[in-house]
Amino acid sequence: MQELVSIFVKAIFVENMIFAYFLGMCSYLAVSKTVKTGVGLGAAVIFVLGITVPINYLIENYLLAEGALTWIDPSFASVDLSFLSFIMFIAVIASMVQLVEMIVEKFAPALYGALGIFLPLIAVNCSILGGSLFMQERQYTNIVEATAFSLGSGVGWFLAIVAIAAIREKIRYSDVPAPLRGLGITFIITGLMGIAFMSFMGVEL
Amino acid sequence: MAETVDQDIEKKESEPLLSKKNRKLLTDPLDDDNPITVQVLGICSALAITVQVQQAVIMALSVVFVMIGGNLLVSLMRNVIPNRIRIIVQLVIVAALVILVDQILKAFVYDISKALSVFVGLIISNCIIMGRLEAFALGNKPWPSFLDAIGNAAGYGWILIAVAVVRELFGSGSFSLPGLGQVTLIPEAFYNFGYMNNNMMILPPMALVTVGVIIWIQRARNTKLVEEN
Numbered sequence: 001m002q003e004l005v006s007i008f009v010k011a012i013f014v015e016n017m018i019f020a021y022f023l024g025m026c027s028y029l030a031v032s033k034t035v036k037t038g039v040g041l042g043a044a045v046i047f048v049l050g051i052t053v054p055i056n057y058l059i060e061n062y063l064l065a066e067g068a069l070t071w072i073d074p075s076f077a078s079v080d081l082s083f084l085s086f087i088m089f090i091a092v093i094a095s096m097v098q099l100v101e102m103i104v105e106k107f108a109p110a111l112y113g114a115l116g117i118f119l120p121l122i123a124v125n126c127s128i129l130g131g132s133l134f135m136q137e138r139q140y141t142n143i144v145e146a147t148a149f150s151l152g153s154g155v156g157w158f159l160a161i162v163a164i165a166a167i168r169e170k171i172r173y174s175d176v177p178a179p180l181r182g183l184g185i186t187f188i189i190t191g192l193m194g195i196a197f198m199s200f201m202g203v204e205l
Numbered sequence: 206m207a208e209t210v211d212q213d214i215e216k217k218e219s220e221p222l223l224s225k226k227n228r229k230l231l232t233d234p235l236d237d238d239n240p241i242t243v244q245v246l247g248i249c250s251a252l253a254i255t256v257q258v259q260q261a262v263i264m265a266l267s268v269v270f271v272m273i274g275g276n277l278l279v280s281l282m283r284n285v286i287p288n289r290i291r292i293i294v295q296l297v298i299v300a301a302l303v304i305l306v307d308q309i310l311k312a313f314v315y316d317i318s319k320a321l322s323v324f325v326g327l328i329i330s331n332c333i334i335m336g337r338l339e340a341f342a343l344g345n346k347p348w349p350s351f352l353d354a355i356g357n358a359a360g361y362g363w364i365l366i367a368v369a370v371v372r373e374l375f376g377s378g379s380f381s382l383p384g385l386g387q388v389t390l391i392p393e394a395f396y397n398f399g400y401m402n403n404n405m406m407i408l409p410p411m412a413l414v415t416v417g418v419i420i421w422i423q424r425a426r427n428t429k430l431v432e433e434n
Contacts, residue, residue: 020409025248026332083308086326087300094293123292126249129330133323179424180417182432183245187417194410 004148007140011152014203017127018160019194024127028161029186038165039158040111041122044100046154048122049131052096053150056089056132057143064088082136089132090123097123127157164190230352234360236427240333241364242420243430247333251365252412254324259381261369263310263317264324265362269355271302271328272337276354279342286343295338296329303328333361368415376406 017023024045031041062068064085069076100122105112122128131153140146167189176185240246247268254260278298279286286294307325310318318325328334337357342350373380378391391400405411424430 022249022252022409022412023327025252026246029245029248083304086304086307086329087297090296090300090329091293094296123296123330126327126330126332130249130323130327133326137323177421178431179428180421183242184417184420184424187413187420191410191413191417194413195408198408198410 004144007145007148008152008155011149012156012159013197013200015153016156016160016197017130017153018157018190019197021130023130024125024157027122027125028157028164029183032161032165032168032186035162035165035169038161042154042158042161044104044122045125045127045157046151048093048096048100048128049150049154049157050147052089052093052128053131053135054143054147055092055096057135057140057146059088059092060085060136085136089129093128093132094123097128127153160193163193227349227352230349231356234353234356235363236360236423237430239360239364239423240336240357241361241416242423244333244336246336247331247361248416250324250327250331251361251368252409252416254321255365255369255372255412255415256376256407257320257381258366258369258373260317260320261365262382263314264321265358265365267306267310267325268328268331268333268361269358270306271299272334272354272358273351274302275299275334275338276342276350277347279338280345280347280350283343283345291343292335295335299334299338300329333357364416364419367419368412371415372406372412375403376411378402 015021018025018028027041032038060068060082062071064081066080066082067077068081069079101112131150134153135146135149138149140149164186168186171185171189180188234240238244241248241251250264250268254264275295275298279295282294303326306328307318310321310325337353341353345353370380374390379387379389381387391402406415
């Protein structure tokens with residue numbers, strides 16, 4: 001249990017998707033103009049990450065990795081399909097995103113209108129595919145750990161986008177140099193937030 | 206399908222290969238319509254792998270390859286892809302190209318491929334590729350799509366390499382190119398006088414600040430890009 005909490009907290013703070021790996025920056029920059037849309041997209045990311053990483057974990061460990069197919073027949077022990085992982089992961093992600101899109105459209109039309117084009121773009125949100133690829137690289141020992149990691153990453157992304165959206169709402173009232181307005185200042189603020197988040201780096205859990 | 210290809214050839218004869226419009230496709234993304242600083246696409250990889258110039262160059266080349274291949278294929282198939290499943294079709298095309306790149310990198314430059322870690326795979330979800338496929342290749346003929354791909358990949362590549370040059374120069378005082386290895390740029394005498402490498406530049410957050418400053422410089426020069434607050 002302690003192990004799981006440690007993976008979860010580490011994924012939120014120490015290995016934050018935005019501040020440590022810059023994953024999902026495109027939608028992070030584009031949808032963070034107001035807190036409301038930020039919360040919506042953040043929630044969608046947590047949800048999609050929480051579903052896709054465990055599914056991809058199963059695919060990786062029971063179909064693709066070297067020796068993963070032994071549950072069918074011991075003679076498959078030397079088969080290594082891991083070069084197919086990109087295509088499998090992205091297919092799972094794309095279909096899950098389609099599903100989430102349909103659910104949101106049906107049950108929360110206002111949110112659907114607000115998120116607009118960015119919901120389908122979650123499919124190409126790097127943080128989602130990044131979550132699956134990190135899961136593959138770090139070799140979590142079981143599916144529960146992988147799920148804890150994915151939820152932690154999602155929550156970390158959520159926190160990051162809500163924080164920047166709140167700052168951007170306030171920054172509208174300040175006098176930023178004209179060429180720096182909008183995108184430029186957002187980059188620099190994100191950099192400063194990243195430096196702040198680096199203080200978690202030495203935390204041992 | 207065969208008919209449209211014929212039309213393409215006829216049209217091309219009436220229009221010079223590098224007409225003014227086509228040249229614009231090639232040069233616009235370098236500055237006025239830069240994928241990173243103006244369209245805000247493909248930021249993730251631009252920031253994460255710019256610690257060393259070498260990695261940035263390899264990454265930029267990989268993106269050029271995937272982008273040209275993807276744009277050409279999607280543009281050739283644009284009339285047969287059903288609209289509803291176009292995202293999945295595009296993703297599969299891009300994923301196949303990225304697998305190719307990944308295997309080639311693993312075979313020939315294993316060290317760099319290890320250093321790039323997940324970011325090669327992440328070219329699949331690099332927004333710049335999907336963005337250009339959606340916005341351009343789906344509605345245009347192969348030749349303009351090809352030019353658009355080169356233009357955007359070059360616009361992406363030069364920002365990537367610029368950020369990497371700044372970060373590596375100030376962060377480690379050196380410069381690394383594929384095939385050359387590391388070349389120290391700051392002379393030893395500077396260090397003897399107490400010059401220190403700014404280790405901060407190697408840390409991830411400084412990539413963001415560097416891109417922010419590039420945007421600042423670009424918009425100060427090119428005032429029509431300035432945004433409302």
